[in-house]
Amino acid sequence: MHTTNYINTLIEIAEDSTATVGTVPPVKGDKKTIANAQFELLEAHPYEYTSDDLIFGIFAERNGIADEEIDEERSRFFAKGQPCLRTSPLAKSYGWGIHSDGEGKVALIAADSVEYQALVADPAVTKVKAMRSKRK
16 A cells, blocks of 8 residues: 655745745636645645545545545555655645644645744754656
């Protein structure tokens, strides 16, 4: 079983991000974008979900997976590797760091916040950069 979870880790904004402050992703059309769905869940429920919970929950909602099929579909989903939150548009384009606490529960941290700077400076917190949007 694969996982996208991190423990005690800050996903820093991407090196090539032009965002310097955390901004709400714009709504495009009728269907929520991945960025909108991730933002809404993490903003309303900081440190309640693991990365796996968040990624699969959004996948299940977007694909209309019935409640009675959730466990089986989740096992099938994580039977192969899935992109982690380092690929999230929130960290790549919208100025949000994503912090995983000691239990792997995640929260959004605005790049322009005191909390973000404290996490970056904390040697006990592992840091990884979000994936670049463009190739070098």
